[in-house]
Amino acid sequence: MKKKIVYVITGLLLVIYSCKSLPSGGGDSIDYDFKFDLYSHVKWYYRANLKYPSVEELKNFCWEMIDDANDNTFSSFSDFEKTINNKRTGREDLLRYLSLHKNDILFEVRNKSMNVLWKGKKWMKFKFDLCEMIKKRSSLFTYFYNSSGYCSKDFDYEEDFYIIRKEIRDKYVTDTVQRSEFQSCLLRYDRGSGYQLCSPSKSRIKQNVYLNKLGCALDTFLLNRDVQMIQFVTNLPKDLLSKE
Structure with a gap:
């Protein structure tokens, strides 16, 4: 239930920001509201x-949230x-606009950034x-x-x-570990393949009791909810990380 509520609340916030001048269905110009939604x-x-989308992937992403x-x-x-x-949910206008202008808009991913092309011309750039x-x-x-x-967020x-x-x-x-220098790490845990360290890049995690015990608990947690994988950020002692 809360998962659906967060979609609706977030959608209302998007509508509040963009309700003054939503992109018109037949217009040729790209206005600020479309830029905000995008x-x-x-x-x-x-x-x-953890990657930039194609136009089709972004459309599917919006539709999956609406559908859910x-x-x-x-x-x-x-x-x-x-x-x-x-x-x-607040995603309908973006999905409608992307669908209507599917021949006008293109996402071009280059290295660690993405350019948005409108009718063949560079219009917007993302670099996260x-x-x-x-x-x-x-x-x-x-x-x-x-699987x-x-x-989803729940x-x-x-x-x-x-x-x-x-x-x-x-x-x-332990208290000794608590006094260590910590690093914020983005992890994914899959019931089949275990941990994947997504950030920091070019590093790997050493075996440790905390993550082993957490992994065992996550196996049960995910299985009981019919979830295959979880992504989350946690702080780990820097001495548990090593360069690849």
Whole structure:
């Protein structure tokens, strides 16, 4: 339930920021509101997938959230728009605009940045610093993924996860370790393959009791919720990291 609420609340915030002049369906110009929506959702996609999207991937990302908020009731976005009694999430205008102008807009990924081309001309550039994003709002990187790769934010799951992590941390991270220098690390834990260190890059994690115990707890936690993988940020002692 809370997962659907967060979609709706976030959507309302997006609508508040952009309601003054949403992109017109038939207009040829790109206005500020479309830029705001595009920036917000590309950044959201980047946090969840750790890469820049293609136009089609961003459209699918928006539709999956709309579809999930509506309990997978509709077969397509077109079907959704034909119905009056639906739950809006604030992503509908962006998805509609991207679909309408699919031949005008292109995302071009180069190295660690992405250019947005409008009718063949460079219009907007994205360049995210993953480490800085983690430092500013690490909680925004907590996501849950099913076996098909679909990701979601679920506040109930997050609260349960934080409780489990704290219990294990309090038990297995000793006072000596607590006095160590820590590094914020972005991790993914998959029930099949275990841990993956996503940030900092070009590093690997040494075996340690805390992460081993947390991994055992996560196996049960994820299995009971039919979740395949979790992504989260945690602070680890720097001496547990080594260069590849």
